[in-house]
Amino acid sequence: MAVTTIPAEIPPATSPGRDTYRHGDLRRALIEAGVELAREGGPAAVGVREATRRVGVTPNAAYRHFVDRLALLDAVCSACQSRVAIAMETEQEAALAVLGGPAAGSPAAPALTDAETRALRARLRFRAVGTGYLRFALAEPGLFGAAFSPSSDLESATSAARAGTTGRTPFELLTAALDDLVAVGVLPSERRPGAEFLAWSAVHGLAALLIDGPLRALDPDQVQSLVGRVVTMVEQGL
Amino acid sequence: MAVTTIPAEIPPATSPGRDTYRHGDLRRALIEAGVELAREGGPAAVGVREATRRVGVTPNAAYRHFVDRLALLDAVCSACQSRVAIAMETEQEAALAVLGGPAAGSPAAPALTDAETRALRARLRFRAVGTGYLRFALAEPGLFGAAFSPSSDLESATSAARAGTTGRTPFELLTAALDDLVAVGVLPSERRPGAEFLAWSAVHGLAALLIDGPLRALDPDQVQSLVGRVVTMVEQGL
DNA sequence: TCAGCATGTGGACAACGTACACATTAGCGG
DNA sequence: CCGCTAATGTGTACGTTGTCCACATGCTGA
Numbered sequence: 001m002a003v004t005t006i007p008a009e010i011p012p013a014t015s016p017g018r019d020t021y022r023h024g025d026l027r028r029a030l031i032e033a034g035v036e037l038a039r040e041g042g043p044a045a046v047g048v049r050e051a052t053r054r055v056g057v058t059p060n061a062a063y064r065h066f067v068d069r070l071a072l073l074d075a076v077c078s079a080c081q082s083r084v085a086i087a088m089e090t091e092q093e094a095a096l097a098v099l100g101g102p103a104a105g106s107p108a109a110p111a112l113t114d115a116e117t118r119a120l121r122a123r124l125r126f127r128a129v130g131t132g133y134l135r136f137a138l139a140e141p142g143l144f145g146a147a148f149s150p151s152s153d154l155e156s157a158t159s160a161a162r163a164g165t166t167g168r169t170p171f172e173l174l175t176a177a178l179d180d181l182v183a184v185g186v187l188p189s190e191r192r193p194g195a196e197f198l199a200w201s202a203v204h205g206l207a208a209l210l211i212d213g214p215l216r217a218l219d220p221d222q223v224q225s226l227v228g229r230v231v232t233m234v235e236q237g238l
Numbered sequence: 239m240a241v242t243t244i245p246a247e248i249p250p251a252t253s254p255g256r257d258t259y260r261h262g263d264l265r266r267a268l269i270e271a272g273v274e275l276a277r278e279g280g281p282a283a284v285g286v287r288e289a290t291r292r293v294g295v296t297p298n299a300a301y302r303h304f305v306d307r308l309a310l311l312d313a314v315c316s317a318c319q320s321r322v323a324i325a326m327e328t329e330q331e332a333a334l335a336v337l338g339g340p341a342a343g344s345p346a347a348p349a350l351t352d353a354e355t356r357a358l359r360a361r362l363r364f365r366a367v368g369t370g371y372l373r374f375a376l377a378e379p380g381l382f383g384a385a386f387s388p389s390s391d392l393e394s395a396t397s398a399a400r401a402g403t404t405g406r407t408p409f410e411l412l413t414a415a416l417d418d419l420v421a422v423g424v425l426p427s428e429r430r431p432g433a434e435f436l437a438w439s440a441v442h443g444l445a446a447l448l449i450d451g452p453l454r455a456l457d458p459d460q461v462q463s464l465v466g467r468v469v470t471m472v473e474q475g476l
Numbered sequence: 477t478c479a480g481c482a483t484g485t486g487g488a489c490a491a492c493g494t495a496c497a498c499a500t501t502a503g504c505g506g
Numbered sequence: 507c508c509g510c511t512a513a514t515g516t517g518t519a520c521g522t523t524g525t526c527c528a529c530a531t532g533c534t535g536a
Contacts, residue, residue, distance in 0.1 A: 020501090021499090021500055021501060021514085021515065021516095022500085022501065022502075022513090022514065022515075023514085023515080026514080026515085047491095047492070047493085048492080048493065048494085049491075049492060049493075050492095057515070057516095058515060058516050058517080059492090059493085059494085060494075060495090060496095060515075060516070060517085061514075061515050061516075063493095063494070063495090064513075064514055064515075065514090068493090068494090069492090069493065069494090148451065150450030150451070171452070194460075194463070194464060194467065197444070197447065197453060197464055198440075198444075198464070198467055198468055198471050200443065200447060201440055201441075201443035201444035201446075201447055201468055202436075202439055202440040202443055202468075202471070203439075203443065204443035204446060204447060204451070205438065205439035205440055205441065205442040205443025205444070205445075205446065206435070206436075206439035206443070207443075208439075208442060208443065208446055209435065209438060209439055209442060212388030213386065213388070213442070214409070215435060222432075225432070226432060226435055226436070229432065229436055230436055230439055230440075232475070233436050233440070233471070233472070233475030233476060234471070234475065235475075236474060236475040237470070237471035237472060237473075237474040237475025237476075238471060238475075258532090259483085259484065259485095259530090259531055259532060260482090260483065260484075260531085260532065260533080261483085261484080264483080264484085285522095285523070285524080286523085286524065286525085287522080287523060287524075288523095295484070295485090296484060296485050296486075297523090297524085297525085298484075298485070298486085298525080298526090298527095299483075299484050299485075301524095301525075301526090302482075302483055302484070303483090306524090306525090307523090307524060307525090
């Protein structure tokens with residue numbers, strides 16, 4: 001800087017958005033900037049220099065909080081997975097609200113036995129897992145790409161930082177829905193082991209093809225149809 | 239260089255592997271180098287500097303043949319898709335060879351009607367599409383990643399550069415197998431439209447989860463089991 | 477033979493990730 | 507209240523990458 005020896009009466013004036021030398025919570029700020037970058041350009045757009053620039057800090061400051069660019073990306077990834085979990089949870093709530101919503105007996109709806117209701121709820125819950133996942137992927141392709149970029153592995157898949165409001169990660173929401181399906185007798189228990197991977201494969205694959213695969217630029221109606229059909233395929237084929 | 243004005247009696251001596259000023263077929267050489275790079279480190283590892291370095295040429299030479307790094311990557315992508323197609327074709331041949339192989343009537347095998355044989359062939363062919371795809375993904379994760387990196391779109395999906403020995407791209411092999419399934423009556427024709435995307439989603443998603451998703455580091459037996467189950471899920475759920 | 481075009485070279489620039497040394501501050505024991 | 511120390515941010519610098527520009531070279535057809 002021009003004058004290093006002067007104590008500076010005016011606050012350091014480094015950049016708008018910060019008046020103290022210390023930032024306060026740089027780590028969180030960098031993650032948020034990284035999430036924004038991911039939203040705009042996917043995981044590849046999450047860079048140390050650009051993130052620090054947006055926060056108004058020197059590039060090297062980031063290295064006090066993240067060893068690597070990859071460490072930053074991993075933190076961003078966790079934040080994005082958390083958002084996926086939240087999207088899935090709200091989708092579940094919306095789906096189940098239809099059931100309990102307009103009084104117990106809706107007009108012209110045949111009365112359901114208790115077992116039937118529970119089975120229906122489990123199925124709706126399971127479908128919501130898949131459709132919530134896909135809706136998020138379509139609404140926020142950049143965040144979705146960052147959430148499942150090759151930095152996350154199974155060990156950290158249950159990390160609390162990746163959970164939604166109910167404290168469960170996307171993967172845990174899926175396994176819970178499948179367990180429910182078994183509990184109410186919709187899914188035979190002998191087909192349960194590994195089912196999460198089959199379901200996840202189908203939904204994740206469709207997301208990949210829709211976002212930057214050969215299916216981008218499909219019109220929304222066809223997309224919506226495909227989403228429903230994939231989930232149905234999983235239900236029938238599990 | 240040290241002496242630019244001397245015509246150089248010794249051949250330019252730029253680097254081992256080339257003795258003429260002109261390379262001869264630089265474009266192809268760069269693509270091959272790029273494929274090798276992709277094999278080692280996936281699509282992200284395909285760089286113009288490293289590719290030209292391996293070919294023994296100046297970085298800028300690449301720009302006479304590719305406008306961009308992305309253009310190079312796209313060419314590499316086509317080459318990789320072609321290999322995927324070949325893997326699928328050989329898988330199909332292997333699967334069908336079991337049928338016609340050891341004479342018409344194998345021991346202790348009940349005689350099949352003509353329609354039954356044709357249906358069986360179509361199903362084997364369809365399954366081979368999926369298993370070939372997945373086997374390639376597991377055997378060559380880097381090439382697989384490059385083959386379906388976000389540079390390829392539907393328009394170029396039928397390009398001849400991406401075809402296998404029978405002249406069909408991976409996508410075309412899949413649609414052909416599905417058409418066959420309909421022709422022999424295994425798949426009801428009303429479920430045919432869009433089926434390629436459902437099938438592709440499931441298989442592609444599993445590949446993604448296996449390669450750099452949360453399923454890497456799964457032991458080979460479980461992988462093999464998942465591969466079979468996914469294809470079965472598709473068959474049943476279509 | 478020679479002009480023109482395709483192809484490869486050399487040098488340069490901006491951006492990136494990141495290592496090193498230094499400056500500044502917060503929070504502590506005295 | 508003072509000063510020490512650890513935490514945090516700054517400055518400078520290096521190597522690498524993609525890419526632009528001007529120039530050199532060699533093939534090819536008039």
